[in-house]
Amino acid sequence: MKAPELISFLKTRRSSKIAQLGAPAPTRAEIEDILTIGARVPDHGKYHPWYFIVFEGDARAQVGAHLRTAYAAENPDTPPAKLDLEAEKFLRAPLVIAVVSRIREGKHPQWEQILSSGAACYNLCLAANGLGYGSNWLTEWYSYSSTFKKLMGLDERDHFAGFIYIGTPTEKNEERERPDPNHIITFWNKDTASLNKGEPYGMPDAGLPKAGVTLL
Numbered sequence: 001m002k003a004p005e006l007i008s009f010l011k012t013r014r015s016s017k018i019a020q021l022g023a024p025a026p027t028r029a030e031i032e033d034i035l036t037i038g039a040r041v042p043d044h045g046k047y048h049p050w051y052f053i054v055f056e057g058d059a060r061a062q063v064g065a066h067l068r069t070a071y072a073a074e075n076p077d078t079p080p081a082k083l084d085l086e087a088e089k090f091l092r093a094p095l096v097i098a099v100v101s102r103i104r105e106g107k108h109p110q111w112e113q114i115l116s117s118g119a120a121c122y123n124l125c126l127a128a129n130g131l132g133y134g135s136n137w138l139t140e141w142y143s144y145s146s147t148f149k150k151l152m153g154l155d156e157r158d159h160f161a162g163f164i165y166i167g168t169p170t171e172k173n174e175e176r177e178r179p180d181p182n183h184i185i186t187f188w189n190k191d192t193a194s195l196n197k198g199e200p201y202g203m204p205d206a207g208l209p210k211a212g213v214t215l216l
């Protein structure tokens with residue numbers, strides 16, 4: 001099946017800015033479609049190593065109690081006005097879907113299970129876009145807040161892969177700079193001396209990050 005419309009969409013797609021996601025939200029039937037598409041991603045071993053939490057309507061304000069508690073616990077002496085702001089995070093768009101990566105027991109590597117969660121995040125974005133909505137994949141502080149995770153019922157197998165903010169775009173996004181393909185792609189053959197590893201342009205390879213590279 002050829003899908004030229006899909007190709008031109010993928011060549012031009014962009015996230016919407018969080019401040020530009022207005023009402024209306026997708027309908028309930030559209031949300032169900034978006035979630036079904038979100039779960040239709042490559043998943044080595046069929047673990048479905050992710051699950052979704054949907055925040056719509058009043059739930060977006062209700063979760064503010066947990067955001068406030070977590071922020072206050074982890075940032076003592078925060079002024080009440082700042083806590084109010086943090087509590088309203090999910091009100092920035094009419095629909096928010098959390099993707100939780102859940103590591104499952106099995107012979108397939110955790111790394112692959114985590115990658116599958118990223119694919120779920122991106123599919124949710126694309127599905128929303130395909131229905132005419134804007135989307136933005138954010139993590140922000142609450143993804144990494146152990147207090148928030150606990151209050152939401154996550155355990156040590158669970159990590160927030162992202163919060164997908166969805167709404168009707170109020171403006172068209174300007175283009176974002178993309179990497180030069182020549183810097184990140186190698187068409188390998190037996191004579192290839194070195195790979196294009198996408199080092200920042202004009203900067204020498206600075207070596208490994210100071211903290212090393214740790215995967216979970």
Ligand SMILES: Cc1cc2nc3c(=O)[nH]c(=O)nc-3n(C[C@H](O)[C@H](O)[C@H](O)COP(=O)(O)O)c2cc1C
Nearest residue numbers: 013014015016136137138139140141161162175176
């Ligand atoms: C895993 C992940 C986490 C992100 N978290 C944040 C965030 O916390 N805050 C933010 O402003 N953008 C965040 N972003 C969004 C991006 O930085 C930016 O909106 C996006 O990469 C734009 O890409 P696009 O133009 O290809 O859609 C995140 C993106 C990813 C993939």
